[in-house]
Amino acid sequence: MKIKFLMIGILGLISTATFAQKGELSTAQSELDKYQGLKSQPTLAKPSLTKAQEAIDKAAANEKTATMPLTWAVKASVYAALVESSDQNAPETALPYFNTASEALKKAEDLDKKGENKKWIDDAKNILGRYQANKGAKEFNAGKFDDAYKSFDYFRSMNPEDTTAMLYTAMAAYNAKKYPEAATNYSKLLATKYSKADSTYSDMVNAYLLAKDTAGAIKAIDEGLGKFPKQGKLRAYQIDLALRQGKQKEIIEKLNNAIAADPKNKDLYYYAGIAYGQVADSYTAAKIAKAAPAAKATMEAEKKQYSDKAAEMYKKVLDLNPNSFEANLNLGFVYLSPAIDTYNAANKLPANKQKEYTAQVAKANAMFDMAKPYVLKAVELNPKSEDALNGLMTYYKGKRDEANAAKVAAQIKALQKVKRGPVKAGLLLKILLNIILIIINK
Numbered sequence: 001m002k003i004k005f006l007m008i009g010i011l012g013l014i015s016t017a018t019f020a021q022k023g024e025l026s027t028a029q030s031e032l033d034k035y036q037g038l039k040s041q042p043t044l045a046k047p048s049l050t051k052a053q054e055a056i057d058k059a060a061a062n063e064k065t066a067t068m069p070l071t072w073a074v075k076a077s078v079y080a081a082l083v084e085s086s087d088q089n090a091p092e093t094a095l096p097y098f099n100t101a102s103e104a105l106k107k108a109e110d111l112d113k114k115g116e117n118k119k120w121i122d123d124a125k126n127i128l129g130r131y132q133a134n135k136g137a138k139e140f141n142a143g144k145f146d147d148a149y150k151s152f153d154y155f156r157s158m159n160p161e162d163t164t165a166m167l168y169t170a171m172a173a174y175n176a177k178k179y180p181e182a183a184t185n186y187s188k189l190l191a192t193k194y195s196k197a198d199s200t201y202s203d204m205v206n207a208y209l210l211a212k213d214t215a216g217a218i219k220a221i222d223e224g225l226g227k228f229p230k231q232g233k234l235r236a237y238q239i240d241l242a243l244r245q246g247k248q249k250e251i252i253e254k255l256n257n258a259i260a261a262d263p264k265n266k267d268l269y270y271y272a273g274i275a276y277g278q279v280a281d282s283y284t285a286a287k288i289a290k291a292a293p294a295a296k297a298t299m300e301a302e303k304k305q306y307s308d309k310a311a312e313m314y315k316k317v318l319d320l321n322p323n324s325f326e327a328n329l330n331l332g333f334v335y336l337s338p339a340i341d342t343y344n345a346a347n348k349l350p351a352n353k354q355k356e357y358t359a360q361v362a363k364a365n366a367m368f369d370m371a372k373p374y375v376l377k378a379v380e381l382n383p384k385s386e387d388a389l390n391g392l393m394t395y396y397k398g399k400r401d402e403a404n405a406a407k408v409a410a411q412i413k414a415l416q417k418v419k420r421g422p423v424k425a426g427l428l429l430k431i432l433l434n435i436i437l438i439i440i441n442k
Contacts, residue, residue: 024055024056024058024059024062024065025055025056025059025065025068025070025071025074027051027052027055028052028053028055028056028059028074028075028078029052029074031048031049031051031052031055032048032049032052032074032077032078032081034048035048035049035052035081036081042085046085049078049081049082049085052078052081053078053079053082056071056074056075056078057075059071059074059075060072060075060104067111068111069108069111069112069113069116069117070116070117070120072104072105072107072108072111073104073108073112073117073120073121073124074117074120075100075101075104075108076101076102076104076105076108076120076121076124077120077121077123077124078101079097079098079100079101079104079124080097080101080105080123080124080127080128081127082094082097082101083097083098083101083127083128083131084127084130084131087131087134094131098128098131098132101124101127101128102128104124105121105124105125105128108120108121108124109121125158125159126158126159128154128158129154129155129158129159129162129165130155132151132152132154132155132158133151133152133155133165133168135151136148136149136150136151136152136155136168136172137168139151140152140168140171140172140175145172145175145176145177146176146178148172148175148176149169149172149173149176149178149181151172152165152168152169152171152172153169153172153173155168155169156168156169156185161192163189163192163194166185166186166188166189166192167185167189167194169181169185170182170185170186170189170203170207173185174203174207177210179207179208179210179211180207180211180213182203182204182207182211183204183207183208183211183213183216183220186200186203186204186207187204187220190204197227197228198224198227198228198231199231199233201220201221201223201224201227201228201231201234202224202231202233202234202237204220204224205217205220205221205224205233205234205237206237208220209237214241217237217241218241221234221237221238221241222238225238229258229262229265230265230267232267232271235267235268235271236271236274238251238254239251239255239271239274239275239278242275243275243278243279248275248278248279248282251275252272252275252276252279255268255271255272255275256272259272264320266316266317266320266321266324266327269313269314269316269317269320270313270314270317270324270326270327270330272309272313273310273311273313273314273317273327273330273331273334274310274330276306276307276309276310276313277306277307277310277330277333277334279306280303280304280306280307280310280334280337281337283299283300283302283303283306285341285344285345287299288300288303304338307334307337307338310330310334311331311334311335314327314328314330314331314334315331318331323381325378325381325382325385325388328374328375328377328378328381329374329375329378329385329387329388329391331371331374332371332372332374332375332378332391332395333371333391334371335367335368335370335371335374336367336368336371336375336391336394336395336398338367339364339367339368339370339371339398340364340394340398342360342363342364342367343360343361343364343368343398345360346360346361346364364398365398365399368395368398368399371391371395372395375388375391375392375394375395376392378391378392379391379392384415386412386415389408389411389412389415390412392408393405393408393409393412396408
């Protein structure tokens with residue numbers, strides 16, 4: 001009987017100890033619930049959170065309850081609450097609590113195979129995610145982009161469907177020059193119903209290009225234009241990539257097909273004008289001069305053909321919108337470019353070819369005059385545009401109107417440099433400005 005009685009006593013002691021530790025777990029839960037109910041009154045709420053912390057630490061340290069998923073789910077929630085409370089009142093103390101909560105959360109998720117503690121786990125995730133989001137915002141604003149990326153990425157991992165989390169992670173990655181990570185997160189964002197998907201495609205393409213992932217960029221461009229055919233930046237990227245890869249005919253064909261499907265879309269005509277214009281500009285005077293005699297005439301004819309098509313496209317834009325600054329300016333450049341070539345060719349003639357020189361100058365003057373109304377209109381539409389003023393100065397230089405050229409030069413000098421967009425007029429201007437220097441220095 002004594003042996004039997006002793007065994008019952010031992011079992012009773014074991015059961016009492018286990019019950020005591022489960023009691024600590026229960027206390028932690030109830031005290032955390034009290035804290036949540038009193039959270040708006042910190043002075044009253046703090047004692048409950050302290051009791052919850054003490055109770056859950058005991059439960060987590062006991063071998064009988066340390067293997068229970070609920071223990072770690074509650075611990076994650078208690079320490080997440082400590083993070084939230086500290087972040088508001090003493091931010092410097094929040095990080096140790098965050099680390100403990102994060103470790104407890106991982107254990108809870110590993111142990112909770114049946115998802116029975118989802119409420120506690122989700123509460124902890126929400127708080128820890130918000131903490132890292134706030135931390136990331138401070139780091140981002142301080143220019144600590146690598147740290148901000150890590151913080152926002154944690155925020156995103158806690159909220160995998162949250163578009164804000166995806167966007168902030170992508171932005172931080174981009175600024176940290178983690179371009180593949182930026183592209184990946186933009187891609188995740190685009191898989192949702194994000195309201196600003198059209199501009200996000202442009203951001204993703206830019207990230208791919210900076211990561212030197214041309215294939216990814218092309219895929220993103222095609223996908224984006226399939227959904228948003230009027231997205232100007234995507235169209236510009238498409239043209240630029242195609243021209244850099246020597247796919248002039250391919251991009252022109254795509255643009256013409258798009259125009260056929262949407263003949264009232266002035267943006268399509270504008271980008272077609274850029275495409276034709278860039279192909280025309282690729283036939284430089286130096287390139288033609290180096291060609292075999294039999295090929296020169298063909299190259300000159302092809303240059304004129306593409307130049308005429310560029311002019312046609314810009315005129316289509318002006319038919320739809322006469323006050324388009326970009327179309328007026330670029331059409332002016334389309335006419336200025338051959339005028340400059342003709343002018344420079346005339347100046348290179350020997351002195352004994354006066355008749356040919358006179359004819360060439362007259363031809364150049366007629367071309368300059370074709371450009372005049374468009375560059376003047378561009379200046380009228382945007383009098384502070386250096387691009388437009390440079391076009392007008394080129395016209396006056398070509399016409400040998402030094403007085404007016406000097407006036408425009410003074411206007412340009414007085415202007416502060418303005419920020420130019422990556423597409424617009426700058427694409428055609430880059431080649432043209434190098435030619436302008438020849439005229440100015442004559």
